[in-house]
Amino acid sequence: MKALVLGSDRTLELVERPRPACAAPDDVVLRVVQVGICGTDRGVLLGKFPAEPGVVMGHEAVGEVVETGRGVTTLKPGDRVIINPTLYCGLCDPCRDGVLNFCENKAGNEIGIDRDGAFAEFMRLEERFLHLIPDGMSYDRAVLVEPLACVLNNLQAAAVTADDRVAVLGAGPIGTVTALAASHFGASVRLLEKDPFRRDAAIAFFEGTAVTIEELASGEADVVVDTVGSLLEQACALAAPRGRVVVMGFDERATAEVRPLELLQRGLRIIGAGDYNSQVFGRAVRMARHLPLERIVSHHFGLDRVDAALRALGVGEGAAYAGMKIVIEPGGAA
Ligand SMILES: [Zn+2]
Ligand SMILES: [Zn+2]
Structure with a gap:
């Protein structure tokens, strides 16, 4: 499959990677339909935020389930899902106290930062980090649920x-x-x-x-x-x-x-308030039904046009802001 990988010089490189397959019983493989470029991604490329060279970037993703591990009970191929990229182990002290965003085992588990993310045609994730997209909600709206979860976390904290x-x-x-x-x-x-x-x-x-x-x-x-x-x-x-x-x-x-x-x-x-506690994610999915989030999406680009996508975010010589939420469609922009 095609994927955008972070190079050591803070650029994105389009490479061929093996397509992920289910390994653990609770694994799900999805075809990435859309993935938003986040301010954090932009920050990584501008040197404002650290990430691991060689990682497939991208974390604000929505997609369609194509394969499920034998232990998966809530999802089946064809289901439309939103990924919750703020992974947690569930076993450390902060997790057991319910503050999942302060999980002590984040290293190696931050999607698109130090664990392969969604700027790719396919990705693998555990069932518990996938949420069904409500019936009738467009991918353009669903792709903004993760940013909405971050926002809810901060508004709640205040x-x-x-x-x-x-x-x-x-x-x-x-x-x-x-x-x-x-x-x-x-x-x-x-x-x-x-x-x-x-x-x-x-x-x-x-x-x-x-x-x-x-x-x-x-x-x-x-x-x-x-x-x-x-x-x-x-x-x-x-x-x-x-x-x-x-x-x-x-x-x-x-x-x-x-x-x-x-x-x-x-x-x-x-x-x-840090990253959102994953407990707000379901609430963000439900609240998105009432907010016209899709109107924030200004552009769709294929993986091969990431340079144009980044220019619209003011990244590159002489580039200025020319877009709002820019979405990558790894299967090719419609
Ligand atoms: Zn983000
Ligand atoms: Zn933990």
Whole structure:
């Protein structure tokens, strides 16, 4: 099969790999129908996030079951599924305490980072990490369930309610999903974005809704979500007294200056919620039935056109943002 593998020079290489087959009784092999390019993937290629050279990248995947191990009881060939790429062992102390996202055995099990992922025609995964796509839900919508799970995890950590004024920094796909979900919870939401392409995309997306789009931060918010990962200082400045600031974007190189006395005097809370706990994944699948997530998908590309896909995400000499959620279709773009 064809697969995109991370090279040691932080580029993606299209290579031939053996097609995976079921090995353990609970294994499932799926044909990858779509896989979103995540901000984390972009971060890996830009040197902002570590990953293992030689790995097949990609983790936001949906597909069709083609083969099941003899112990699989909930899935059969032909079923449409979403993968939950945040694997956990279920046996270590954090897992037994229910905090699956802090599993101690993640090394070698992070899909698309240090374990082969979904930028490939086929992939293998255990049954318990696959969720059925609800009847009638398109792949374009289902491919955004994993980002929605990340968003739910962070909104839950900040205990967002309908009384909150929420400011979301960054109108990329994650910022857009965050604004959509917070608004679904009844909060009043504004989305802040400096990039003109992404600002216009957000204005079009939220037209006719109560979500407002702004270029520069002003005023104050009870909850500030930094989906960029390098805006902690701006986020703290924007937070109202007793506000909650959520750090959500991944940026290994970002640093920030925080004044402890300001946290004390203004009662600010800085929240890092990490990866989602897999327990929210089912809720994300159900909630996706009510959110027009497919409208965030701007492009579909085949595996052989990954360079064009990355250019649309501003990766490469002179490239600027020209897309929102970019989806790879390993079987060839329709
Ligand atoms: Zn992701
Ligand atoms: Zn564990």
